Amino acid sequence: MSVGVLFTQGQVTGEPRTTLAEILEQAEAADRLGFSAALTTEHKDSDEYFGAPLHLAFAIAARTQRVRVGTAIAIAPLYAPAVLAQDAAILDQLSGGRAWLGLGAGYMPVDYTAAGVPWEDRAQRFDETVRIVRAAHTQERFSFDDQLHHFEDLAVLPRPLQPEGVPLHLAAWTPGGLRRAGRLGDGWITNALMSLDTMTTMAADYRAAAEAAGRRPHVTSIRFCWPYTSREEALELFGDTALAMARTLFDYGAVTDLPGVTSADQITLEEFVRDRFVFGTPEECVETIGRFRDQAGVDDFLMIFRYPTGPDHRSVLRAMELFGTEVLPALDRPAVPA
Template sequence: MGFGVVFTQGVVSGDPYRVGQEVLEQATAADRLGFDAALTTEHKHSTEYFGSALPMAYAIAARTERVRVGTSVALGPLYNPVELAQDAAMLDQISGGRLFLGLGAGYLEEDFTTVGVPFTERAGRLDETARIVRSAWTNERFSFSGEHYTFDDVSVIPKPLQAHAPLHLGAWTPGGLRRAARLGDGWISNALMSVDTMAQMASAYRDEAALNDKEGHVSAVRFCWPARSREEGMRDFGDTALAMVRTLWEYGAIGDMPGVRSASDITIDDAVRDRIIFGTPDECAESIRGFQDTAGVQDFLLIFRHPTGPGQAKVLAAMELFATEVAKQF
C-alpha cells in the first residue's frame, strides 16, 4: 500500500509564482513525511490547473530525494510521443530512477482546441502514444506507423534509468480500461468515482489485464482531508469539497450520481460518503480499507488541496496528520 500526493493548483489559487512555490513546498513536505510520490496533473485551458505538468515535475525532482516524481495524469494525446518519451526518460535519469508517468485521454474539449489537436482523436492518439513511449524506452531504435503518428528509425537518448519505467493509464470508460490493461503497467481511477463504481471498473480492468498476462495494478486518485474531528474537517474543507464535486459534475467527470439532475442537487454528504477520504484519522483509515477491500486499490494518489483551498498552512498540517496518524496504520 502506497500513498502519493497530487497537486492541482492553478492561477485561480493566487499569484502564479507564489502558488508554484507552495506546490514545491508541499512536494518537499511529502518527501520529508514519507509519502511515496509527489505528482503533477494538468489542464491546458483552465485557471484551476497549471498546464505544464512535466516542467513542474522537473522542479519537484530537483527539490526531493526519495518520492516518485511525474504525472497523474498528463494529457497524452496533446504531446509529441517521441518528445514525451525523451522528457520522461530524462526526468527518470535526473531523479535517480523515480519516474511515475501517468497518462490520460482527456475529457475537456477546450484542452484540445487550445493546442490544436482534434478532440475526437483523443483515444486513438493516446493508444499510439502509449505504444510509442514504450518502444522508445525499450528499443535502441524503432519505427512506427499508425493513423496519427509515423516515425522511421528513431532513437530516444537517454533511455530511462529504471530497467522498466512505469507507465500508468487513467481511464473511466470500457475502452479506456482495456487500453490500460493492454498497454499500461497500471490503471489510475478518476478522483470522484464512488467505491462501488471503482470496484466494478477495477474488476473489468483486472479481467482484461489477465487476458494480457498481467496482474494489473490499481491506483486511486482521491481527494483527502484528515482532521481532529469531523466538525473541524467540515469547517476547513466542507465548502471546498462541495464546490469541487459540483464543478467536476458539471465538467462531466462524475457520471455515477443517480437522481442528480443539476450540480445544486449534490450535497456535502454525497461528497464525503464514499468518494472522499475524509474525517478523523481513524475514519480516513476506515475509508481507505473500504477502497482496499471493495475495489482492491493498491496505491492512493491523494489531493489535499483543490484550487480554491484550503490555505497552505492547513494543507501542510493535513498532510502531516495523514502521514503520522493515518499512513502508519498501513
C-alpha cells in the first residue's frame, strides 16, 4: 500500500504566488518523507482551487525526485484530447517516468461554462478523451473516429517514457462512471468524502466491471487527513477548516450519502471523523487506514492535509512530518495476528 498527497488550495488560501510556493514546499516534503505521490486537482471557476493542474504538476516534477506527479483529478472533457496526451507525455519524460493521470468528468456545470465546453455531452467526451490519450501513448500513429472526435494518422511526440503510457485512473461515483473506470481505466479514484460503506459497495461494482473487461482492478481512496499528538490542538487546527470544506462540498453536490441530512449545517465533525476522515493519533490513523484497506479493498491513498481555508502551511508540514515518520513506517509492517 502506498500513500500520496493531494493539494487542494487556491486563491482563497492566500496570495497566489505564496500559496503556490507553499505547495511546492509541501511536495518536496512529501518526496523526502516517503509519500508515494504529490498530485494536483482543479476547478476552473473557483477561488478555492487553482485551475491549471498540469502546469502545477510540471513545477512539482522539477522540484522532486521520487514521487508520482500529475493530477487527481483533471476534468478530462475540458481538454483537447491530443493536447492532454502530449502534455502528459512531456510530464512523464521530464519526471523520469513518474507521471500519473487521475481524470474525471467533473460534477459542476460552471467548470464547463468557464472552459466553453458543453455540459450535456460530458460523459461521451470523457469516454473518448480517455481512449484517445491511451491510443496516443501506446501507438506510434493512430486514427480515431467516434461521435465527437475524428483523427487520421495522428502521432503524439514524444511518447511517454513509461512503456505502457501514463497510468490513467478514473474518478467516478455513479453506476455508469464506475463501469467506465472498470472498462477504460488503470484504476478507480473515490471522492474525498464518501463513507466507508459507500466506498465498499462502489468498489465491488468497479471491480466487477474491471474484471469483466479483463483489467486488474485498483482502488485509490482520497481522504481528508490529520494526524496529531494533541487532540485539542488538532481540533483547533483541523476541525473547523475540515468541517467547512465538507459542508462546502455537500453544497456543491459532492457528498450524496448522508441519509436525513438536508442542509450543510446539519453535518457534524464527529460523523466525518468516525467514517470518512483519517484523523487521530498515529496509531489511530493506522487503524483507520487498515479498515478502509480491509473492508473496501483500498490499494492506495491520497491524503488531503490542507484545504483552501487551512490549516496553515507550517502546521501542514508538521502534520506531514508526523504522518511520514510514524504512520507510513507502520503501514509497511506486517499485521500482528489477533
